[in-house]
Amino acid sequence: MLGNDVPPTVAECRVCGGAVQECLDFGQQPVSSAFVDPDRADAEVFFRLAVGFCTTCTMVQQLEEVPRDQMFRLDYPYRSSGSAVMRKHFEQTARHLLETELTGPDPFAVEVGSNDGILLQDIANAGIRHLGVDPSGGAATVARAKGIRVRVEFFEETSARAIRAENGPADVIFSANTISHIAYIGSIFRGVDALLAPNGVFIFEDRYLGDIIEHTYFDQIYDEHFYLFSIQSVQAMAATYGFSLINAERLSVHGGAVRYTVARTGSREPDPAVAELLAREHALGLGTPDTYERFAANISRTRDDLVALLHDLRSKGHTIVGYGATAKSATVANYCGIGPDLISAVFDSTAEKQGRLTPGSHIPVLSPEEFGNPYPDYALLFAWNHADEIMAKERRFRENGGRWILYVPDVHIV
Numbered sequence: 345m346l347g348n349d350v351p352p353t354v355a356e357c358r359v360c361g362g363a364v365q366e367c368l369d370f371g372q373q374p375v376s377s378a379f380v381d382p383d384r385a386d387a388e389v390f391f392r393l394a395v396g397f398c399t400t401c402t403m404v405q406q407l408e409e410v411p412r413d414q415m416f417r418l419d420y421p422y423r424s425s426g427s428a429v430m431r432k433h434f435e436q437t438a439r440h441l442l443e444t445e446l447t448g449p450d451p452f453a454v455e456v457g458s459n460d461g462i463l464l465q466d467i468a469n470a471g472i473r474h475l476g477v478d479p480s481g482g483a484a485t486v487a488r489a490k491g492i493r494v495r496v497e498f499f500e501e502t503s504a505r506a507i508r509a510e511n512g513p514a515d516v517i518f519s520a521n522t523i524s525h526i527a528y529i530g531s532i533f534r535g536v537d538a539l540l541a542p543n544g545v546f547i548f549e550d551r552y553l554g555d556i557i558e559h560t561y562f563d564q565i566y567d568e569h570f571y572l573f574s575i576q577s578v579q580a581m582a583a584t585y586g587f588s589l590i591n592a593e594r595l596s597v598h599g600g601a602v603r604y605t606v607a608r609t610g611s612r613e614p615d616p617a618v619a620e621l622l623a624r625e626h627a628l629g630l631g632t633p634d635t636y637e638r639f640a641a642n643i644s645r646t647r648d649d650l651v652a653l654l655h656d657l658r659s660k661g662h663t664i665v666g667y668g669a670t671a672k673s674a675t676v677a678n679y680c681g682i683g684p685d686l687i688s689a690v691f692d693s694t695a696e697k698q699g700r701l702t703p704g705s706h707i708p709v710l711s712p713e714e715f716g717n718p719y720p721d722y723a724l725l726f727a728w729n730h731a732d733e734i735m736a737k738e739r740r741f742r743e744n745g746g747r748w749i750l751y752v753p754d755v756h757i758v
Contacts, residue, residue, distance in 0.1 A: 668727025
């Protein structure tokens with residue numbers, strides 16, 4: 345636990361129905377992507393961000409679900425194309441799909457959570473039948489401008505059946521950083537079952553629990569990340585709904601992710617990588633309570649070290665800002681009690697966030713063009729998973745004597 349006074353609870357696993365033992369409690373948190381209009385700062389929604397692990401299937405999951413329409417609204421601000429690293433990643437992913445799974449006669453690809461079309465653009469340009477499914481109308485408008493077909497709604501069993509009726513079966517159902525967001529996972533898999541061709545594959549990428557624990561990436565825990573996937577929990581989840589995990593590939597994006605490939609049981613042979621990663625997870629103890637106790641202790645230490653550093657720097661008269669108004673920064677700012685008294689502003693390139701306040705902590709969000717007007721003494725890098733890209737872009741900050749503060753895997757200054 346993290347020092348909260350609320351007693352630990354036991355809930356029912358949303359995947360297998362087993363007992364979920366609470367292990368982390370970050371207290372009251374805001375909706376992470378609901379950036380605040382300064383004139384309506386008193387209208388925020390909060391929830392208790394508590395996490396537990398299933399003692400049966402090992403799935404790590406949140407104990408309180410935020411309604412999906414509060415998180416993934418029509419004006420949802422995130423845009424996948426905003427990072428050069430992610431653009432390159434999805435270009436490579438699209439090429440891989442075109443060379444492997446989308447080679448048959450008239451193949452059909454569906455992306456769940458297609459956002460601004462960063463992946464489907466290359467698939468569409470190759471002349472492949474495709475469809476993006478995303479509840480964000482703003483992101484869909486951007487994707488459609490690129491010539492991409494998008495259905496603006498949530499993916500679930502009913503929408504999957506409608507897509508099948510209109511388009512036929514899908515050879516590939518792909519999703520990146522979305523499946524872990526969806527609490528009603530049973531409807532997702534029933535939808536995949538209804539839409540997927542007999543020998544098709546369901547491929548999804550998500551942050552990896554092993555990296556989150558090993559490197560104390562505690563800010564990967566926020567409202568949108570309802571589940572934190574591991575190889576063993578995804579394998580169990582797939583089996584629950586009549587599928588098999590046939591491949592698992594480690595990825596470097598977001599500080600560590602895994603690309604899971606799922607197929608109908610018996611349709612394909614599992615790759616040896618699945619067994620190899622399972623053995624590594626058992627060695628890490630991802631399914632044992634002691635692991636989460638150590639994780640909680642590491643999180644508390646990071647919080648204390650970060651808050652102490654910020655207070656010390658401010659007491660010495662230094663100026664401090666944040667860089668990257670990420671969804672995950674909501675957990676850091678609100679759990680650590682970081683507000684405008686410690687950080688005067690957060691700089692972010694997403695136009696939809698600029699001029700607003702960060703959720704809960706109410707720090708003004710400004711454009712990166714204002715970052716050097718004048719440069720601060722220190723910048724807390726919330727978007728640490730894009731550190732190389734950001735530091736290269738903002739090299740003049742360092743040249744002018746500025747220093748970056750990072751808090752993963754521990755608090756340090758560079």
